[in-house]
Amino acid sequence: MNEIKKLEKIKKKIDSKFLHLQDVKGTAIKMKDNKYVIVIYVKKIDPVLKQAIPEEMEGIKVYIEEIGEVRPL
Amino acid sequence: MDLIETVKIKNYLEREFLTKPFNLVKSAGLLEGFQIETYVKSYEPINGIGIGYGGYKNAYYIEIMLKKKIKVNTSYLASYFSVPSESFRVKYVGEISIIRTTHRHRPAFPGVSIGHYNSTAGTFGCLVEDKEGRLQILSNNHILANLNSANLGDPILQPGPADGGHRHKDVIAELSAYIPIDFEGLNRVDAALAEPLNYSDVRPDIPHIGHVEGITSARLNIPVIKFGRTTGLTFGTITGRNATIKVNVEGNEVLFEDQIVIEGRRGRFSEGGDSGSLILDTNRQVIGLLFAGSATGVTFANPIDDVLTSLSVEII
Numbered sequence: 550m551n552e553i554k555k556l557e558k559i560k561k562k563i564d565s566k567f568l569h570l571q572d573v574k575g576t577a578i579k580m581k582d583n584k585y586v587i588v589i590y591v592k593k594i595d596p597v598l599k600q601a602i603p604e605e606m607e608g609i610k611v612y613i614e615e616i617g618e619v620r621p622l
Numbered sequence: 623m624d625l626i627e628t629v630k631i632k633n634y635l636e637r638e639f640l641t642k643p644f645n646l647v648k649s650a651g652l653l654e655g656f657q658i659e660t661y662v663k664s665y666e667p668i669n670g671i672g673i674g675y676g677g678y679k680n681a682y683y684i685e686i687m688l689k690k691k692i693k694v695n696t697s698y699l700a701s702y703f704s705v706p707s708e709s710f711r712v713k714y715v716g717e718i719s720i721i722r723t724t725h726r727h728r729p730a731f732p733g734v735s736i737g738h739y740n741s742t743a744g745t746f747g748c749l750v751e752d753k754e755g756r757l758q759i760l761s762n763n764h765i766l767a768n769l770n771s772a773n774l775g776d777p778i779l780q781p782g783p784a785d786g787g788h789r790h791k792d793v794i795a796e797l798s799a800y801i802p803i804d805f806e807g808l809n810r811v812d813a814a815l816a817e818p819l820n821y822s823d824v825r826p827d828i829p830h831i832g833h834v835e836g837i838t839s840a841r842l843n844i845p846v847i848k849f850g851r852t853t854g855l856t857f858g859t860i861t862g863r864n865a866t867i868k869v870n871v872e873g874n875e876v877l878f879e880d881q882i883v884i885e886g887r888r889g890r891f892s893e894g895g896d897s898g899s900l901i902l903d904t905n906r907q908v909i910g911l912l913f914a915g916s917a918t919g920v921t922f923a924n925p926i927d928d929v930l931t932s933l934s935v936e937i938i
Contacts, residue, residue, distance in 0.1 A: 557864060564866050574916070577862030577883050580842040588862060590916070617917025619869050621764045621812070622744070622897040 553578075556585050559607050563587055572598060574619055579612070586610040592617055623709045628673050628682040631703050635684065639668045667692050669718050677708060687715045721829045723851045724785040730794055732828040732900065733849040736761060736816075737782025738768045738797065739789045744782065745851040745898035747911060748834060749826045750815070750935035752799075758815040758935060759795050759824065761898035762913050766814035767800035769871065774798060778816040784895070785851075794823055801932050803871070809878045811924040811932050812897075812913040826938055830855045831906060834937050837926050838907040840882040845904055848912060850896030858884040858891035858901075858921065860909070867922055869914050882910045882923040890919040900926070908937060 556578050567573045567589060575590040587609055589602055594615045602613055623631075670687035677683065686694060696710040703709070724735045724743070736746040736759065744765030750758050759778070763769065766778055779787030780794040800814035818824045827833050828849050840863050849855045862883030868875040884891050884901060892899070892915050901910040901923050910923030930936060 560864060560866075568866065568868070573868075575865055575867035577865035577881075578842075579862045579883075590867070590920075615918065616920045619867055619914050619916045619920075619922065620894075621762070621869060621871060621913060622892055622894050622915045622921075 552585060556587065556609060559609050560587050563589065563606060563611065567602060570598070570601075574616060581610070581612070584610070586612055588612045588614050590614050590616045590619075623682050623705055625673075625682050627705070628684060628709070631705070631709075632671055632673055632684055635671050635686070640671065670715065674711065679708065681706075681708070683709050683711055686710060686712045687718075688712060689715075689717060721854070723854065724781055726781055726787070726792060728794075728823050729825040730780045730823060731825050733851065733854075735781035735785040735787070735851045735895070736765065736794070736898070737779055737784065737787065738766055738772050739777045739779055739783060739787075739793075740772070741765065741768045742782060743784035743787070743851060743895055745896055745912070746780065747898045748828070748900050748908070749824060749938050750930070750933070751938050752815070752933075752935050756798075756817055757821050757824070757938070758798060758817050760813065760815060760911070760929070760933075760935070760937075762812045762911070763800045763803055763814045764812055764871070764913070765898050766797055766816050770800070770802050772797050772800070782851075794818060799933060803876060805871070805874055805876055807877070809876060810880055810928045811911070812878070813911060813924065813929045813933055815933055815935065828900065828902075831902060833906065834900070834902070834908055835906040836908070837930070837937065838903060838905075838909055839927065840909050840925060845887070846884060846901050846909060847904065848891070848896070848899045848901045850892060850899035850912065852893045852895035853890065856889075856891050857887040859887055861885045861920075865922065867914065869922075878914070878922070878924075880925060880928070882925060884910075884912075884921040884923060886919060886921075891915075892919075892921045 669689040700707040737743040747760040777793040778795040781787040795816035798817040865881040899912040914922040
């Protein structure tokens with residue numbers, strides 16, 4: 550399985566686990582330091598969310614980014 | 623030429639050609655370098671003079687920018703200043719003006735304000751051709767189809783209503799197709815088409831960017847550009863792909879999957895009103911259709927391939 554397919558599969562697991570949370574606004578695949586990572590976009594970083602979201606999933610780093618509300622422009 | 627000599631000649635040409643009427647240029651000999659058959663008093667063919675660097679000799683040169691297409695004898699200019707003939711380059715750039723994206727334009731072009739008569743305003747994305755060979759303006763559903771509430775055939779205004787567009791004098795097109803936004807399920811695109819009433823009222827080139835060279839897929843960390851109604855030309859980087867995003871549409875959270883994430887390189891990449899802009903790479907290949915943004919300035923776009931496939935159109 551190529552790397553992107555593996556990432557998409559892990560991302561789907563993250564989506565189903567965290568996307569229903571009200572303050573989670575989305576997820577995406579990013580690249581940090583030449584390595585693929587998964588980012589979870591949140592409205593505001595708070596300690597409860599930080600504790601709920603793992604730092605790594607199946608060997609892939611997971612980051613949290615605060616982006617606020619997303620609206621049509 | 624070296625830089626000092628180039629600057630001296632540039633300053634001289636600027637004084638002669640840009641700060642006084644063309645017919646008062648004192649250096650009569652210089653005018654022979656510009657082969658104008660009919661000399662009109664108010665005719666001023668030059669609208670800019672700059673300095674460039676490069677060429678096979680890696681040297682500085684003077685770039686003469688022309689308002690009108692006329693022949694310029696660069697060898698004559700070179701001998702006038704006793705410099706090599708490659709010291710002058712001529713470029714036709716046309717009229718230089720400030721592009722007011724929120725104003726009425728005929729022909730209208732990508733980047734200007736547009737909108738459904740009952741909405742606010744967004745951006746004219748680009749021109750596309752449908753399967754029947756009809757020309758169409760591409761933008762978002764939320765700009766042209768008012769979030770599914772519009773009817774096919776509804777008037778589309780340029781500029782959009784928020785920019786003073788009026789149903790009685792600014793109708794440029796009619797809503798011809800849109801992909802309904804699914805408020806309950808997953809979406810991939812926020813896209814709609816409007817057919818211009820007169821094809822001569824639109825043109826395809828994007829200001830500051832030019833003609834689109836094709837489409838391509840999003841690759842992480844590549845630089846991108848866009849020209850939109852609110853922020854004009856901006857530069858960004860694709861920082862995310864395959865994004866699943868909850869977009870707050872009038873209080874409802876609407877899900878979009880497989881989206882592209884862009885962040886500005888110097889300040890924000892987009893603001894309200896930029897929706898509908900095309901996002902291109904530096905080779906002028908289209909990557910996405912801008913549709914949403916976050917409070918912190920992160921921009922989201924639909925992959926252009928999904929947009930074109932869902933509407934069965936091609937960019938012209």
